[in-house]
Amino acid sequence: MTAPNLLDKILAAGVVGAGGAGFPTHVKLSADGVHTYLINGAECEPLLRNNMALFDEKTPFLVETAHKIGSILGAERVTFCVKRKHVFQIDKLRLAGADVFEMDDYYPAGDEIIMIQEATGLTVPEGGLPLQVGVVVNNVETLYNLGRAVEDSPVTRTWVTVGGAVANPGVWSVPIGTIASELVALAGGETISNPVYVDGGPMTGTYRKSAKFPLGKRSNGILVVPSDSALVRYETMPVETMVRQARYACCQCTQCTMVCSRNLIGYELEPHKVMRAMAYPEQRTPEILKMAMLCSDCNLCSGLHGCPMQLSPRRINQLLKASFREKKVNFSFDKALDGPDENRPYRLLPSKRLVRRIGLARWDVDCPFMGEYAPLRVDIAMGQHIGAPCIPIVQVGQAVSEGQTIGVVPEGGALGAPVHSSVNGSVESVSDSSVVIKARRG
């Protein structure tokens, strides 16, 4: 198969990064000058187990797909990056012919910039992309979706860990548009009286009061956590309160900078200086403010690990990033990087310690793959990727089949990927933002 053929198939199948911002994968793979293709199997967010479930169930298919994509990219090296502790999965990968880079068990080993530095010794420039150092990274579920796209099967399902305070945690493969609360019920329901629902992992996910939300191509976890945990406090505190606290409570101890995962790989990101700039407007220089753009959102700087004053520099960085994007402010980064901080090995946070610190140790358990789930109804979002949302092309009452295109990328070369029906059924409602489909049984 030629590269243009493959890219057409990937676009038609609607493959986007399964996790993160949902960057359309056909764009990412259309690059020249790639020497290394890495598969991110670090799965470093606490309690998530989807990657390991995919390795357990699909290793030969994943390895075959990785070599196929790697050869189309022209990569000399195709490597799976997996934590050393996953001995069983690493053995399976090697038996299937994969090259495996074994990673230490710390957080956030899955940050692709960090992974590239560890696996290749190359540092992606500040504000840059992996491609600038000749590397492309896909996560495990994206790779799985690529393999299906090669076989002309669109993205219609997502693999989701249902964990935390539920009776029977596990990993399910579910149609896109499944409502999260149905999966919590499938996992035996909540085992606590004050649940909050995390859409994603506990360190970087979105915290919600209700589980009545639909899952999309980027969904990888639904975790139930107690509403009185520190995690919930940091994620749900109004940002105005965070800004006020940054002004009055930050003692400039620099602990947040000492543990910052991006600072430790050599980036000029010093969150304590960003916090100081919130208190003293005269210090809000472009050199300080642009540091926020280098933040990966890993959350290590907050009171969960770094800050003794219970502040969250991460939330301040998020606020600044959103404001710069809205105002279309672009910064240039031209610092020559010296490589990782010499103290980095001593400052890494082991995953087990992180899970204890954030109060989730009792729910850090194995999650078996439980199979496929078939909901009665799906609510499929038109915006499941970076770029413009898709435009629905179906009408109420129309019969649709699984894999049929129901939303297309706006004309004019917009960045995006089409959306497909995830079930056989009939369309119940259509709006600019979603299509609801009632599944047909049998």
Ligand code: SF4
């Ligand atoms: S969230 Fe905090 S620790 Fe993580 S990269 Fe951003 S500033 Fe650094």
Ligand code: SF4
């Ligand atoms: S760790 Fe907390 S108190 Fe110390 S400099 Fe950072 S934000 Fe301020």
